[in-house]
Amino acid sequence: MSKSINLTLKVWRQKNSKTKGQFETYAANGIDTDCSFLEMLDVVNERLTVEGKDPIAFDHDCREGICGMCGAVVNGQAHGPQRKTTLCQLHMRQFSDGDTIVIEPYRSRALPVLKDLAVDRSAFDRIIQSGGYVSVKTGQAPDAHAILVGKEYADLAMDAAQCIGCAACVASCPNASAMLFVSAKISHLALLPQGNPERETRVQEMVAQMDKEGFGNCSNEYECEAACPKGISVSNIARMNREFLSASRKK
Amino acid sequence: MNLDSKIPSGPIGEKWTKHKFDMKLVNPANRRKFEVIVVGTGLAGASAAASLGEMGYNVKAFCFQDSPRRAHSIAAQGGINAAKNYANDGDSIYRLFYDTVKGGDFRAREANVHRLAEVSVNIIDQCVAQGVPFAREYGGLLDNRSFGGAQVSRTFYAKGQTGQQLLLGAYSAMMKEVAKGSVTLFTRREMMEVVIIDGHARGIVTRNLVTGEIESHTADAVLLATGGYGNVFYLSTNAKGSNVTAAWRAHKKGAAFANPCFTQIHPTCIPVHGDYQSKLTLMSESLRNDGRVWVPRTNGDSRRPELIPESERDYYLENKYASFGNLVPRDIASRNAKIVCDDGRGVGSTGLAVYLDFKDSINRLGKQAIEERYGNLFEMYERITGEDPYATPMQIYPAIHYTMGGLWVDYNLMSTIPGLHVLGEANFSDHGANRLGASALMQGLADGYFVVPYTLGHYLATTKLEKVSTDHPEFKKVEGDVRSRINQLLSIKGGRTVDDFHRQLGLLMWDKCGMSRSEAGLKEALAKIPEIRDEFWKNVNVLGGNDEFNQALEKAGRVADFLEFAELFAQDALHRNESCGGHFREESQTPEGEALRDDSNYCYVAAWEFNGVGKAGILHKENLEFENVHLTQRSYK
Numbered sequence: 001m002s003k004s005i006n007l008t009l010k011v012w013r014q015k016n017s018k019t020k021g022q023f024e025t026y027a028a029n030g031i032d033t034d035c036s037f038l039e040m041l042d043v044v045n046e047r048l049t050v051e052g053k054d055p056i057a058f059d060h061d062c063r064e065g066i067c068g069m070c071g072a073v074v075n076g077q078a079h080g081p082q083r084k085t086t087l088c089q090l091h092m093r094q095f096s097d098g099d100t101i102v103i104e105p106y107r108s109r110a111l112p113v114l115k116d117l118a119v120d121r122s123a124f125d126r127i128i129q130s131g132g133y134v135s136v137k138t139g140q141a142p143d144a145h146a147i148l149v150g151k152e153y154a155d156l157a158m159d160a161a162q163c164i165g166c167a168a169c170v171a172s173c174p175n176a177s178a179m180l181f182v183s184a185k186i187s188h189l190a191l192l193p194q195g196n197p198e199r200e201t202r203v204q205e206m207v208a209q210m211d212k213e214g215f216g217n218c219s220n221e222y223e224c225e226a227a228c229p230k231g232i233s234v235s236n237i238a239r240m241n242r243e244f245l246s247a248s249r250k251k
Numbered sequence: 252m253n254l255d256s257k258i259p260s261g262p263i264g265e266k267w268t269k270h271k272f273d274m275k276l277v278n279p280a281n282r283r284k285f286e287v288i289v290v291g292t293g294l295a296g297a298s299a300a301a302s303l304g305e306m307g308y309n310v311k312a313f314c315f316q317d318s319p320r321r322a323h324s325i326a327a328q329g330g331i332n333a334a335k336n337y338a339n340d341g342d343s344i345y346r347l348f349y350d351t352v353k354g355g356d357f358r359a360r361e362a363n364v365h366r367l368a369e370v371s372v373n374i375i376d377q378c379v380a381q382g383v384p385f386a387r388e389y390g391g392l393l394d395n396r397s398f399g400g401a402q403v404s405r406t407f408y409a410k411g412q413t414g415q416q417l418l419l420g421a422y423s424a425m426m427k428e429v430a431k432g433s434v435t436l437f438t439r440r441e442m443m444e445v446v447i448i449d450g451h452a453r454g455i456v457t458r459n460l461v462t463g464e465i466e467s468h469t470a471d472a473v474l475l476a477t478g479g480y481g482n483v484f485y486l487s488t489n490a491k492g493s494n495v496t497a498a499w500r501a502h503k504k505g506a507a508f509a510n511p512c513f514t515q516i517h518p519t520c521i522p523v524h525g526d527y528q529s530k531l532t533l534m535s536e537s538l539r540n541d542g543r544v545w546v547p548r549t550n551g552d553s554r555r556p557e558l559i560p561e562s563e564r565d566y567y568l569e570n571k572y573a574s575f576g577n578l579v580p581r582d583i584a585s586r587n588a589k590i591v592c593d594d595g596r597g598v599g600s601t602g603l604a605v606y607l608d609f610k611d612s613i614n615r616l617g618k619q620a621i622e623e624r625y626g627n628l629f630e631m632y633e634r635i636t637g638e639d640p641y642a643t644p645m646q647i648y649p650a651i652h653y654t655m656g657g658l659w660v661d662y663n664l665m666s667t668i669p670g671l672h673v674l675g676e677a678n679f680s681d682h683g684a685n686r687l688g689a690s691a692l693m694q695g696l697a698d699g700y701f702v703v704p705y706t707l708g709h710y711l712a713t714t715k716l717e718k719v720s721t722d723h724p725e726f727k728k729v730e731g732d733v734r735s736r737i738n739q740l741l742s743i744k745g746g747r748t749v750d751d752f753h754r755q756l757g758l759l760m761w762d763k764c765g766m767s768r769s770e771a772g773l774k775e776a777l778a779k780i781p782e783i784r785d786e787f788w789k790n791v792n793v794l795g796g797n798d799e800f801n802q803a804l805e806k807a808g809r810v811a812d813f814l815e816f817a818e819l820f821a822q823d824a825l826h827r828n829e830s831c832g833g834h835f836r837e838e839s840q841t842p843e844g845e846a847l848r849d850d851s852n853y854c855y856v857a858a859w860e861f862n863g864v865g866k867a868g869i870l871h872k873e874n875l876e877f878e879n880v881h882l883t884q885r886s887y888k
């Protein structure tokens with residue numbers, strides 16, 4: 001059953017990527033526990049606007065946990081306290097009356113803050129651009145049933161392909177590594193016969209681009225897996241490392 | 252305004268083949284000289300941008316999200332249709348064509364629908380080759396399911412996230428072209444206007460959503476793939492950013508808007524629970540395969556569902572529609588939910604919900620089987636509502652989901668503005684008055700991968716276009732218009748927020764133009780919409796300035812357009828005094844309360860010409876002819 005709770009928010013406010021930011025404190029009273037975290041921010045923003053204060057900027061779109069647009073660090077955790085849940089799917093019943101909630105943007109050199117909680121994740125697009133695809137043109141494809149994929153591999157590929165590109169893995173990693181994201185894409189394609197011909201160049205190019213963007217290395221903290229709203233497994237990172245090694249050896 | 256549909260001659264099954272041969276081609280060496288703008292990177296836009304880039308055109312792709320991969324297509328759960336007949340259960344291109352025309356309640360163009368069914372098979376091939384991880388059987392072949400009441404299994408799916416997997420396929424195909432240099436990407440850009448020079452679409456003006464810069468982009472043709480306008484209802488299953496702006500701006504410059512009142516209401520969404528609610532979440536239609544819909548037999552029965560004995564439950568869909576039961580089409584399932592709730596038998600805290608009960612399926616198949624099929628949906632339901640659907644029935648209610656209406660296009664997907672093409676949900680073309688489940692993904696990808704790459708070439712090869720630059724006075728004028736509108740929005744500094752106006756408009760639309768529409772209600776809407784719009788322009792509060800990341804300003808521009816568009820919507824609904832598909836006019840029903848189509852008066856596409864804000868649009872009719880699928884009243888009894 002829904003209740004109404006009173007909260008204190010400490011929110012990171014930063015005008016743009018060139019200015020320094022700081023925490024501001026806001027009262028968020030009378031929040032219905034049935035509302036989502038982003039709806040709670042909507043309510044706060046409506047009140048701020050009426051008071052003539054700049055509303056808090058945050059990215060979002062689908063609000064159903066699939067587009068990967070939302071995300072912030074809530075009380076030290078990317079996407080907040082609930083496992084396998086994006087910020088838009090986190091509901092206020094996870095909090096208690098009187099709680100103080102600290103909300104800040106993802107922090108990484110490779111993901112500069114644009115405003116408040118919104119960051120620039122275009123590095124992810126550039127990594128995909130460097131090789132995260134199968135080079136097949138429209139119209140070239142054979143009949144879909146010409147390619148057989150064992151269910152086991154198809155399912156594993158699907159598990160890896162679930163990544164929504166939200167960057168919570170980067171935000172949660174002490175090294176700001178993007179390896180979970182990159183390895184998910186590499187695994188998805190490496191597990192399928194369609195991805196096979198470009199397997200070696202793909203892993204090399206994507207890893208090179210990842211390094212170039214300034215993401216850190218992996219030191220097996222497993223924070224990324226814990227923060228991932230889609231439950232992408234760190235075993236993908238191991239697979240990526242194997243793929244990378246074997247591609248380098250052949251070179 | 253001339254509505255020439257350009258449907259090729261010849262038998263239905265040969266039109267597209269013949270047309271492909273008759274169309275003029277652009278020599279591969281010349282293609283890079285043509286600039287093509289694609290607005291939108293959903294399934295329709297990304298597939299078009301990728302394909303045109305591969306062919307050698309010089310493509311510029313735009314979206315308002317931070318990455319093209321986040322377009323609203325990503326949210327599609329259920330699946331994508333294709334007439335592969337892999338299930339050997341009698342499917343064929345003709346059957347998919349037939350089902351789509353009939354399902355659309357005879358308000359779509361036969362020729363377009365047949366083409367859609369033809370290319371559906373190529374779509375699956377293309378997606379598989381890209382590495383889309385469709386569900387497979389143990390033998391390694393693709394799995395299919397029956398979806399949304401279809402009597403054949405023609406739906407391909409990837410867990411509960413078919414849209415995301417298809418979009419990642421199209422997105423990665425496009426990113427490969429970005430790497431090659433044939434596609435240039437512009438993210439966090441909002442298209443504010445189309446620029447028309449000498450009667451042709453020659454570019455767009457955008458706002459950079461990070462810096463506020465107003466930018467001009469030239470092109471030899473412009474493709475809009477900007478999605479649907481369901482958010483005119485404020486609450487819908489669409490993403491928050493989904494808007495009518497691009498389509499509406501084009502409409503104001505001369506593109507006819509077709510059948511704006513044709514909207515689809517999805518029967519299985521999580522009900523509204525509070526006034527802070529910002530969106531409605533869809534629970535996949537596939538749930539109706541195993542869930543039974545019911546309400547208590549008596550009004551106001553407030554016992555917990557487990558305590559209501561079988562004899563006091565009304566499985567109203569099963570009782571009323573013996574042969575389809577819980578699997579009746581979306582419009583029928585939705586309307587019946589409304590009927591029982593209006594009758595006072597709705598459940599939940601608001602009385603605007605019905606039960607979707609899995610108890611019998613769990614008993615029959617075991618909890619594990621249900622978990623395998625719907626586990627992620629059940630989890631999502633529990634996360635949002637805090638209730639466990641394995642233990643207690645889900646509560647569902649219909650919500651706005653998809654818009655069949657959109658910019659009018661001819662067979663070549665060109666609007667009434669030469670050079671302006673419209674793809675995907677943004678056009679009106681293939682679904683008539685009601686869309687079948689799993690057919691929107693198919694249509695978006697058909698338009699982008701397999702239709703526009705041919706028809707755009709024909710346009711470019713047969714049209715003489717002068718070179719234009721962004722210094723052209725028309726670009727300067729449009730930039731000026733965009734700036735002054737933004738300045739106006741920023742200068743009002745009134746007492747109400749943008750969302751507050753949007754919510755008010757949405758409630759009105761849902762009430763008067765939602766699941767059931769009447770002359771009196773529509774007239775009331777037509778009287779109230781201008782009042783809300785006037786107040787908006789006097790009393791909206793948009794803080795901050797243009798030259799910054801300003802989300803309130805983004806929303807304000809979109810809501811301002813919804814406030815103009817809503818009037819056309821209501822006008823269209825009022826003029827169409829028949830019930831068809833998702834459009835239910837109370838004045839036009841059978842004695843049993845089913846929708847009654849009026850083919851003698853309304854067997855046409857209503858294409859509206861813009862005539863000034865607040866003025867009634869001018870109606871143009873494209874008559875529809877059904878040479879293959881004969882006009883019959885739908886019956887699912």
Ligand SMILES: Cc1cc2nc3c(=O)[nH]c(=O)nc-3n(C[C@H](O)[C@H](O)[C@H](O)COP(=O)(O)OP(=O)(O)OC[C@H]3O[C@@H](n4cnc5c(N)ncnc54)[C@H](O)[C@@H]3O)c2cc1C
Binds near residue numbers: 296477
């Ligand atoms: C929850 C949900 C589930 C669904 N499930 C299914 C399903 O199972 N099967 C099925 O077939 N269909 C389904 N649909 C419908 C289907 O997903 C959509 O109709 C389809 O994906 C629309 O694709 P599109 O490419 O036309 O537009 P979209 O994917 O909506 O893309 C629009 C693009 O345009 C851009 N854009 C919009 N306006 C502007 C502007 N002013 N300036 C710049 N860029 C702009 C956006 O950034 C985006 O890139 C579902 C829909 C919803 C809401």
Ligand code: FES
Binds near residue numbers: 060065069070089
């Ligand atoms: S808003 Fe799309 S994942 Fe949260």
